[in-house]
Amino acid sequence: MYFEFGQALQAGLDCAGDVGPDEGAVFGWVRHRAGEPPSLRVEGRPGEPVGTVLLVTGPRHDVRVGEGQAVTGFSLVHEVPRDAPGRLLIIAAGPQEAAVDLLAYDLPADVEEAVSSREWGANFGVLHAWAGSRGGAPAAAGGGSGGAGSGLFAAWLDRLPRLAAGGDWFMDFRRVRALVMPDGEVVVSGVVAAPGPAGERVEASGCALVTSPGGPSLPIPLEGEASVALEGGFVLRGRAAVPPGAALEVVVQLRQGGQAWWFRAEPSPETLPRFLGALCLDGAELDGPDPGALYAWLRGVLAGRVAALRGRLAGLALRGGPARPGGTALLFDVNDDLAARILSLLAPELEARFGRIVLAGTAAGRAAAGLLRRGRIEVIVEGDARAALAAAGRAGGAVAPIDVAALVDAAIEGDPSRLTANALPAERLGTLAALHDVAGTGEMETTLRRAVALMAGADAGALPMPAQRPDALGGLVAEHLRGLWELVPVAGAAR
């Protein structure tokens, strides 16, 4: 509905209704003099304003603009006035102020219907702002009383394209990835499939959508949201405070020139190297101003990561000490039949030093068979190193993590006592898992190998790092990974 308040100020209201028992919303636009952006509020009575929950403004390309004029679209969510005869929308621009009683006209009152039919950028703007302003509002996405899927934005969200983890081609982009670290750090990145005009960069922004089992979907902010605008791609990064057991999605908006894209991405849990790979767009050829822009941005992001993790890593000290008889040997990476044979050959020495052995790897079952047949030591077989670590932790006592290289060294040198040199108390095994989450350079096996090597006095700088893109960006990532481990205090018996 169109309202004219003179030559300098006009407004159009798309809808005005309630979005909950305590909140109402008004969507519309204001045409005003250029350079005099409007301010908007709702009053119950003249001079008695109610609280503004959020006000999001943006362009309205569907409204004609005259010379010297500008148009500002708006989405205003406000508290519902109590015991008031009206609901006045106050529009001020420059010296002029106008009021519209929202209850006096037959304005569309179905806000959800309005959301589903209007421009998606406006919706995203409201969702993004809503997530940021209140840390989540059931009315926004999941819909308070109606449960998940019935909220104000539910219908619109259902219509967004969905990306699960990643895709080589997704909409107009290649190598799109959505990854999440254990602490909720998220990256969504991709490469433009067909480059646009020079100078047009992809602007990315997003917010998280968390859904607890049986509960509503809540928009929450990506804390520390940061993105880099590139001509050939985009990277969006932030951290979502995901409650335990909740599912995480990211609602993403991309804009480049006159084009825009919106989608929902379901990030997949990933190792740190792959996460960093998505951050630096590994596998993508960048040219023009993009490499420099991405480098500068990435350097800041990584420096921020280091600063944020410094304290935590300092508290994840690796302090190996000699294991007493009866403890646990945690043997991971048992992937080769020959390793299983070596374990059988060293069985008497292991039995003399440990009360329990936890095995992980593809040949762990065969290794266990020989030890089980002897029946002199408790044997636990787990499918992977993470599960083995947990099993060893449950066992209590001292746990000696042993990789195949250490087993081989002990066998070749005829010195099995080396296997007990650097054990950790079971209650400190969580350190290894935490280290992996924060600074792992691959799978859990890789982290355990690194921890074993460091406690044995290996030169941290010589330990293997995952391959990176062969340019300055790759160098930044490698340096970041190395730097994280340099923050970890290490002590143990050197080889």
Next chain:
Amino acid sequence: MSGVAQRARTRRRPPSVCVLAHAHPDFSKGGGETAAYRHYQTLAGEGWDVRFVAAVELPGGQSPSDRGETFARYGEGETLYAVSGMEDDRLWWRNAEERRALVRLLAGFGSDVYHFHHYWRAGLDLVAELAEARPDARLVVTLHEMLAVCAHHGQMIRTRSRELCRKETAQRCLQCFPDLTLERLRLRKAMMIAGLRRFDHFVYPSHFVAERYRAWGLSPDDATVLENYIGDDLLALPRRPRDSARLAGRFAFFGQPTEFKGLDVLIPAFAAALAESPLLSLVVYGATAEETLRFFPQLERPIALAADRLTFAGRYDAADVVGLMSSVGWVIMPSIWWENSPVVIQEARRAGTPLIVSGIGGMAEKVHDGVDGLHFRVGSAPDLARAMLEGAVPEAHARLSASLRDVLGRAEFIASLEAIYAAPRRNVVRAA
């Protein structure tokens, strides 16, 4: 009899010995199994309580027992066992029950000493299990070759260039086996060395092999170099003086025409020497001309040049070898690999016939250049031709023949074994 005399006799009672071999010479004629069987026969002949247990691979993986058991008696004091329950590499038992049965059999013998010749077809796991089952017994192994050191059939020859390999490292081995990984090669070594350390004592047939194992990681403290015993029958043959004037120009080769035995070096060398000294002759025992040309087609021209001065005598009976060697002036061993402790050298020394050998490995150790034989540069036909011409001079032949040592005697062999078997066992780690 006085108490002192009784104690003395008690002390001298030889230990009971179980000799284990990877094969029985009734089924194959390799040097290792032959040495193992002679070992067994010699101890038996001395009146020792001794048994012989050998692996056998019968057609279709059949058991040597018609009741399907893993093992079967094979004459007085001898047992054969099947290896079909082992992994393909014959270093480990796939069927743990068969291994256990065999360990029970061996442990049940109650031998004081278990002396293995080779661990291939015995299984490193069997050795470890036997060591635990019989902690009071002494486990000895004769390492006839270098399988543990080198994944290339123990030959220590580079797989690609066929160069001689002088040092084992996982990094160098990776060049020979680029499809493997460093980790896999290190695992292999760790498995081998952990398995071999279950033995209390190592016997090497040559210092060359002993040194290779020392460099590889086995302690030399529990090791003895003891040449294989050639056997009572060959030792009983008379050793006649050489007629150097008649024999100096007669050469012979004994062996198979395989790629590492060096026939492709010898025949061109002989053709070259013949051009300077037309009365020389060469007999190749163990191969026909056709077999030789099949392996080495490039030898057609030198064989033609040698004409009737070169004879291919084909197969020969092992029992005749000393007699055949006695009929020539020189035995030539031109192998292009190390040859750990060649039986041919022992047989030639027994025959009193000096040797011309490649100057490497076990050959260089067993034949002393310019003392009781001649060396030439391995793989070099011109240098071998030079050595043949030098050896064809009767005075040189007479001088070298005169200083040629005989082989290890029976008494020395027995005494060495007694010393090896008498040493105390090392401390053995037992399970908690």
